[in-house]
Amino acid sequence: MVDAPRIAIDAMGGDGGAATMLAGAALALSRAPDLKFLIVGDETVVGAELARHRGLAAACEVRHAPDMISGDDKPSQAIRRAKTTSMGLAIAAVKDGDAGAAVSSGNTGALMAMSKLALRTMPGIDRPxxxxxMPSFGETDTVMLDLGANTECDANNLVQFALMGAAYSRAALDIARPKVALLNIGTEELKGTDELKRAAQMLRDASATLPLEFVGFIEGNRISRGEVDVVVSDGFSGNIALKTAEGTVRFVTDLLRRSFSSSFRSKMGFLLSKPALHLLRVHLDPNNHNGAIFLGLNGIIVKSHGSADDKGVANAIAVAAKVLREDLARRIAHDLADYRATSPSESIAVK
Incomplete structure (x- = not known):
């Protein structure tokens, strides 16, 4: 367990750049005063922003990066510039042990490509x-993976995702035995692809010996109900489900805004409903759930949404700090070892 996490911040990524990233780091520090930061970016820009956050400067080391990754850069282009960009140097800090984790709001494809190349996958994991x-009606959020890193997955990949997602649920949400489900077009055992059905059987066979409870299949309209703790999918289906959920939230909020402004009576209704609507907005605010993590790498990399504000960045940093404190990598490695020890050798790939 890490007592005082040191986190590398890609200061130049995201819509708000260094101003938002450092404001988020300052907010995170106010909530967890033992945090330390390695701020990676243009030292002139970073220095100007640190002058606005005197308390943050004492907890920081600045590492100059002469270049940055843009949202339009292809992963192959980003990899070639890894040694000069703020994103690449933040990832390198994790690889070299200068930081326990890295947080970036930059280009997702570039971040994944550079992280996978630099850190490699953990033994027993084929793909990160x-x-x-995800917000839910349950007492805690729901862990969902994969959300876009792997468009096609076989049964072994899905089982590995389930093990990693359950470990993440235990570390981030303190759930002792997470309920795990596979995203499918129906809950019946006969539905779904051959790979989904094979993964389901493998998880049923192993569930009794692992710190998770496999509960079968779940449909997309049940993800937010809070009935399960971990939802496992290939990246293609998972990304569609995520974007659909985000679009639905925006649709509902825009519809409410339009409805409440349609007439005088509606405006009066808005005033009466304002406390409840505030709770709804807080619960659905993406900044309050910001911080996606690449699971399965030899190092912790957290992706903050590009449009996140300082509160969102602070939450992404909190995700990185939480999994470092709870030693997520050790948990995943332990569960993989247990799975291999109790399952047929051909049931899961081992590298």
Missing amino acids: ALSAL
């Missing part, structure tokens, strides 16, 4: 997965 916490 992008995982995030």
